[in-house]
Amino acid sequence: MSKKKVIAFDLDGTLAVSKSPISDRMAELMSSLLQTHQVCVISGGAFPQFQKQFIDNLHVEHHLLQNLHLMPTCGTRYYRFDDISGEWKIIYSEDLSKDEREKIMKIAEKSAKEQGIWPENPHGEVVEDRGSQISISLLGQQAPTEEKDAFFEKHNDKRLTLRAKIDEQLPEFEVRAGGTTTIDITRLGIDKAYGMEKLMAALEIGKDEVLFVGDRLDEGGNDYPVKAMGIDSIAVEDWEDTALVVETILKLGE
Numbered sequence: 001m002s003k004k005k006v007i008a009f010d011l012d013g014t015l016a017v018s019k020s021p022i023s024d025r026m027a028e029l030m031s032s033l034l035q036t037h038q039v040c041v042i043s044g045g046a047f048p049q050f051q052k053q054f055i056d057n058l059h060v061e062h063h064l065l066q067n068l069h070l071m072p073t074c075g076t077r078y079y080r081f082d083d084i085s086g087e088w089k090i091i092y093s094e095d096l097s098k099d100e101r102e103k104i105m106k107i108a109e110k111s112a113k114e115q116g117i118w119p120e121n122p123h124g125e126v127v128e129d130r131g132s133q134i135s136i137s138l139l140g141q142q143a144p145t146e147e148k149d150a151f152f153e154k155h156n157d158k159r160l161t162l163r164a165k166i167d168e169q170l171p172e173f174e175v176r177a178g179g180t181t182t183i184d185i186t187r188l189g190i191d192k193a194y195g196m197e198k199l200m201a202a203l204e205i206g207k208d209e210v211l212f213v214g215d216r217l218d219e220g221g222n223d224y225p226v227k228a229m230g231i232d233s234i235a236v237e238d239w240e241d242t243a244l245v246v247e248t249i250l251k252l253g254e
């Protein structure tokens with residue numbers, strides 16, 4: 001493996017437990033890694049989720065934050081830290097148009113109601129407008145993990161049927177089942193490989209200069225497109241595995 005300039009990570013299940021903050025140990029490792037590498041975090045989640053899980057728990061000096069590249073919603077948005085203002089600035093965002101978003105949200109709600117899986121008492125919003133992505137959470141965006149896991153066990157077939165129904169009505173969009181209770185809708189061709197292409201273009205680097213770490217690199221997993229495009233990838237099962245990977249990179253000075 002040639003020397004890697006950028007180490008890119010998936011967020012949920014890779015840097016942190018799903019929807020949870022990164023651990024102190026991971027925060028320390030990230031702070032060390034930022035001294036030697038450019039670091040990218042890419043996820044289907046939106047920026048506020050990055051803030052809650054990652055940035056708020058990262059205690060590093062401002063100048064090091066400039067080595068961090070945040071790509072929410074699969075890289076349809078790109079954020080860098082601006083040392084002068086001390087704030088995260090959006091470099092670009094490729095949002096769906098208002099008409100597109102309204103159309104998607106209407107079809108999502110109507111279809112979920114027709115399928116009988118629109119929640120009566122959701123935990124937070126069911127259909128969320130993330131600008132470049134519409135996300136349907138069948139228990140609501142703030143549902144507890146245990147409830148979501150139970151839903152997945154019992155009703156995943158219903159979710160997949162709903163996905164197919166929505167897909168039929170929105171052939172011009174990508175309709176994916178993500179996580180355990182979610183359906184994500186984006187423009188066609190938006191996945192983590194798309195985000196990686198955008199990152200490489202922004203940094204003017206090639207595939208061989210990137211190393212990707214993710215927990216769903218299996219075929220059909222949401223990290224798989226990165227591996228399939230030919231970026232060296234390391235599969236992990238949880239953030240503890242990722243911590244070992246980062247420790248090894250730091251030790252080897254790779």
Ligand SMILES: [Mg+2]
Nearest residue numbers: 010012013215
């Ligand atoms: Mg993951």
